[in-house]
Amino acid sequence: MPAGSVAVVVTEEIGVPSWDLYELSIPCTVFGKPQPDLADPWYDLRLCGTGAGAGGSPTGGGLSLRTPYRLEDLVGADTVIVPSVPDVCVEEGAPLPRELIAALRRAAAAGARMVSLCTGAFALAEAGLLDGRRATAHWMHTAQLAGRYPKVRVDDSVLYVDEGDVLTSAGLTAGLDLCLHLVRRDLGAHIANQLARRMVVPAHRPGGQAQFIDLSVPARDDAGLSPVLDWARAHLDRPLTVEDLARRAAMSPRTLYRRLHAATGTTPLRWLLGQRLARAQSLLESTDLPIEKVGELSGLGTANNLRHHFLRHIGVSPGDYRRAFPARPPRAAP
Known part of the structure; x- marks a missing residue:
């Protein structure tokens, strides 16, 4: 058996550039590249597109991705990872694909460990998988997450939150912190530390997301004040x-x-x-x-x-x- 099968969602069919190349590359790098001297076999990675068939999904940067798997392949994976969802779904409240939300619920019901990177938390929250749980996202979007999903206990101060079978990370590089944490949980601290050394990153960063939040300007100033x-x-x-x-x-x-x-x-x-x-x-x-x-x-x-x-x-x-x-x-x- 591999260290575990990991299914990564690639959101399509929103009508806008819909996936972030950086955050998508993090689970691909951590789980998709074999490390035979650390654990053999390594993880089994699947990229699962939300569009019809395996068509190209635009990044908005002149690239497109053809995914070999579809949403139904989320079911049966040991771990399901949802990277960032499109900005229009976060900032303007555009609906996420119903098929994606249904597939996330089926995967969770089948026993998958559910993970979000950055605004992927909005998809897990929409599926009801964060209700009553502590969760995080990029600090620029945590207020929107808390306002839209009041049953979620949003924490904007941390790099990631581990709730056992549901894990969420803050934005961008915090996704790497969480993915290394998953390796640490699955294969032990030694292997996670060795992998971090190969990626030239700290195995564990001190502090949390709070150190990156811009405190200098209040959200709203009364003109008279x-x-x-x-x-x-x-x-x-x-x-x-x-x-x-x-x-x-x-x-x-x-x-x-x-x-x-x-x-x-x-x-x-x-x-x-x-x-x-x-x-x-x-x-x-x-x-x-x-x-x-x-x-x-x-x-x-x-x-x-x-x-x-x-x-x-x-x-x-x-x-x-x-x-x-x-x-x-x-x-x-x-």
Whole structure:
């Protein structure tokens, strides 16, 4: 017996470029390339198209894919993986193919381990396979996932979620984290680590998706609050209070609380903390300032306090975050 049969869904027939080459390549690379010195036989990979027959499925990048298997071949696979679904299904609510949803339900009922990468979670949720479960997707789409499927307990802070027979990952490279986790579950840590070395990636990344979320801009600003929020962002190194913001906005603390909550969905103190964390992230990415100075300039105080908030809200230490984002040569802070 192979290490397991893996069926990967390739969505077609939406009328738009419908599959992401990067996320599709991840399970193909992990499960489709034999590794005889690690496990022989390796996994048995099937690409299953949702269109009629085995026709070409466009990527939108000048390529097309002809799949040798169809949706009925999902049933009987040990693991079913759904990579990203078309953007139009996520952002505009266009329906996913009914045949796909029915096939996912049949595969799950037959005992398959169900896996989604990025927005593939929308397909599992539509099939009812995430009801009552914790799940994730790319952080840019988790709010839509939670709003559309309220029975799903969406967690936007993690790289992947393992619920036993149903697993979901965040977007893009987080799909690789999850696929390596599947190998670790199936064949053990040693084989997963060796495979990760061959792919020149860490076998396990520290932290979660929270370190990649853009905290710098609130979702919605009340036009009347914009001046005071801009002022607060410019003075994050000060020990600001709700009373300071209310005084600057010429309103009572209660009114400020109500309007800020309506505009951003959070409280004044949590908004301030989010802005301080965003400032600290920016300083860690773009300067070589000591951690103590980053804490001071962001208003988070001592290095220990900065570390506490980073571990709690970002999921990694400030040092690990800086090593993960060496995006540009260091420069002095303004």
